[in-house]
Amino acid sequence: MRSNSDSRLPNLVRRALARALGGALLVSALLLPLPTAAQSTAAPQVEELQAEAPARAMVSAANPHATRAGVAMLEAGGSAVDAAIAAQLVLGLVEPQSSGIGGGAFLLHHDPDTGETRAYDGRETAPLAATADQFLTADGTPLGFWDAVPGGLSVGVPGVLKMLELTHTEHGRLAWARLFEPAIALAETGFLVSPRLHALIERDRLLPKSPAAASYFYTPGGDPRPVGTILRNPAYAETLRRIAAEGTDAFYEGEIAADIVRAVRGASVNPGRMTQADLAAYRAVRRAPLCGDYRDWQVCGMPPPTSGGVAVLQMLGILEQHDLGTAEPSDPRTLHLLAEAGKLAFADRNAFLADPDFVEVPVDNLLDPDYLAARGSLIDLQRALPEAAPGLELRNGTWMQVEPPSTSHLSVVDAEGRAVSMTSSIENAFGSRLMVRGFLLNNQLTDFAFVPEVDGRPVANRVEPGKRPRSSMSPTLVFDDGGGLRLVVGSPGGSRIIGYVVRALTGVLDHGLGVQEAIDLPHAVNRNGPTDLESGTAAAAAKTALEALGHVVRETEMTSGLHGILVLDDGSLEGGADPRREGIALPANVQP
Template sequence: MTPAAAKPLKPLHRRPAPFLLGLLALLGLPALAACTLLEEPAPAPPRQMVTAANPLAAEAGMAMLRQGGSAIDAAIAAELVLGLVEPQSSGIGGGAFLLHYDAAARAVSAYDGRETAPSAADEALFLDAAGEPLAFWDAVVGGRSVGTPGLLRMLEAAHRDHGKLAWSSLFQPAIRLAEEGFAVSPRLHALIAADKYLKRYPATAAYFHDAGGNPLPVGHLLKNQDYADTLRLVAQRGADAFYKGWVALDIVNAVRGAADNPGLLSYPDLRGYHAKRREPLCLPYRRWTVCGMPPPTSGGVAVLQTLKLLEAFDLAALAPAPGESPGAEAIHLVAEASRLAFADRNRFLADSDFVEVPVDRLLDPLYLAARAVLIDPAASMGQASPGLRTPQAHSPAQLNPPSTSHLSVVDAEGNAVSMTASIESAFGARVMVRGFLLNNELTDFSFRPSVDGRPVANRVQPGKRPRSSMSPTLVLDGDGRFVMAIGSPGGSRIIGYTTKAIIAALDWSLTMQQAVALPNFVNRNGATDLEEGTGIEAAKAELEALGHEVNIRGMTSGLHGIRRIANGPQGGGLEGGADPRREGVVLSE
């Protein structure tokens, strides 16, 4: 049940009945006692919660929590269902980043399940015979763009560290739904209908279309026995059942056999894949501590940079009134900070296992204080330049179609998960095997390996993880206690969406639902984008007067967050937010 749907319990009577007043008078008791006796207590605030991009996924997570499962258990069950009911966004054929909060230890851990480039790949992977970059969609569709999936290895590692329920039990909701079927949602139907590449490969075409070749209609009962069979194997044997044996061989054959655009993925690539536990990036922001993922995603560094650059400004004074959009002054400051963060992101951020990424220097307080001076409240700086000198070239801009999915979980013990999972663009590489879609994450690499003779940090290298923008985030208070879990899909705009929600919740004291629903505004060191069809469009003229180039465009975020309420009728609890731009919900108990 979402917080908006919860209705407070009403007292049985507004006033004591006359006969009761008389009885109380005979007993010498005050009439107020009747009111007290007849008032029902306020409901206890929720202590465990799941918010995810589909109601069926959120329910699968809640089912694990009801059984005494941990936040990790719930996240795994929810993500396995998302791979079925929201196949265009994430799944076992892709990867993820996950932050976990341990309430007992008051500690954050970070898990990297990002895909890796095949061992046979090189810098020319996305170049044509003349050495020029391929057209984006020519690179995406087929086996060339498929990296080694990392999701299951990552989930297995996180479960080993923090799971409570049996691994096999976490797969049962997704297996049951796959076998019994689920109703095609309006969003899934619309995306199928709009995609011109889904008929490229027979297995994908047959799954998403009826016998006449038409997109599956809304409400169609879609079953997926192949997915159920794959999950059953992994439930019984662990992630090895995916990375070794027949499943792995089928993945390799599908990638290498993709007509017109075969890929390089090999059986040893799958056998040798390792999820990584990394050190989270945590910095103070005003009276809180904000934690994000380190490279190979750029999200943690960019979100933290943007927030720290804004600390010198009184954002609380610029809070929009409830139900209103942020004003031009607030948008301007956030956009200018984001310009600076993206200038550094586009130059320096990549897989730190392969190239030097100066994370410590980029997050150094003195460096950020010097960069913040470049923000002029009265005028836009235009395109920002990186703040450090390195031999690396600027990463050329290329398409980054939004897809992906985010979920947040808090269990009864106060442990929390913020996880963003993806197969990259909607429907990934459009290659389907054993009931799931394969990713096209390799197109997150820079197609050009060098610019003006200087190497691009995010160039293709064998075994390397492509740069991401996924930004799962945890916020703690000054004592290290959980405050908030947040994140979003949305391509490189994920960074702006997540930053917006953090500022709205922390600086502007909006509820979690208000923070995620607030109109979006993003700057990626270019034009400032304002969300089409919302009140934020009114800021366009004023922003242009400050020197911004402004675009009005659709901005379909998928923010899902949970926040701890410090004070309440029962001593505090949780509140959640699900992005109204998608099909997500908040469930709690």
């Protein structure tokens, strides 16, 4: 790996403190006290102290409250999994539009003592009463996406809690109930509505139509809760208190499960089909991670039912045939290669990726080095490809499903070098808009293909009872040629997640950037269609050059949420948090 100087670390701390101390409306006194005037000008002293004591444990998450909750667990002697659980429970409170206990997640865990990396699947499942045609109208045409989202029909059986319980059983150190304390306390005391949460509430047209959600997110007069409002959620606190005391059975059985089913089946729009038996039967799955070589590193990701691990490794395998480091990260040549690799990977993703328990997914063929070399040979440096076709024989119909840019990602490394890369989601912002006992239910079933057949062939990602919908979530771990952990990263962002993660990976591995610098890079993503460039950035400045190569270019806002941790050559940690959201990366005061 290219050396990254430890001098980057003080800059990281200064940026983290600037976010944490300067964003008064993003934090409350409970987890992140506001600074005094003297403290707010003390960055040089903090920098000097940090330089003397490099970070050995760290959390990077999408909200300061969540990051601080994770750090508190590390400082209490907890593991990376303990920190991730505490952070996720807080995210469900302060970032309810993105993730929560009513949704699902994928998690990678690495233990340096055993050298083992494990992949945990907490993806939602379709109810047993689900049918392949449930998103078709009476005349056989698919529902519009926004017609299908609200209500109970889009709600999958939530999986994140079962997954967190499984990982805690295998890798936790602190008591299960201890991990719930920060979220319970914050839900009762309240947190300040951030500018981002306020803006999302303000522009959502479906949320006000859900009575439970409307009473929580809006004033009695129907206005969105203003920025800086103290928002309390005693119902969420009570739900968490029950789960902390009784384990996840308190969620998947009994009164909470009954209320979830009542909300889903009794929804005024699109009533769903979930039963209490569906909840009681849910199981998280431990799967083998997908790992592949990229230059001098090994990159590991999640296997199906997410398409993220396969597509990221495909893009890297295609890009490996080109020396990206010879051009600047936002040079048109670099962006052209990223777009073409994305085009080829998405052609395969859309055709073959789905739940492997229901569909034969040719993972080995898709990641075969000779196959990727052949795919990469299709790239012309002087001319953009037209829409790409799948590279293998097509056995199923293909149908591209909308996957809106919501979701959340967190990265953790503890003092013993154990690492967690976890991406969690309720799918669309605010999910199905159904709120139960203080948390929102997902709309993940709209990640299935609405059309079950194309040209007489079944679509791989069609709805089936008990099936897990395809995702793009791409939690990722990178190891050096000696097997040492070097990078933990992932992002939200719908189907653009794959491009966001590859952009960050190549920023670090090819261009030698620090993790924050790589996260800050402007985005360029192609999903086998137009090449999307992040508006107002250096990437957008390449529009004319890319159009000359034949790209159809769109400039658009691209709100990734990359959160990463880089392990430097001396074993210290450098963290990064996406400036496009409101997260921070903070070190924990622990001894290895």
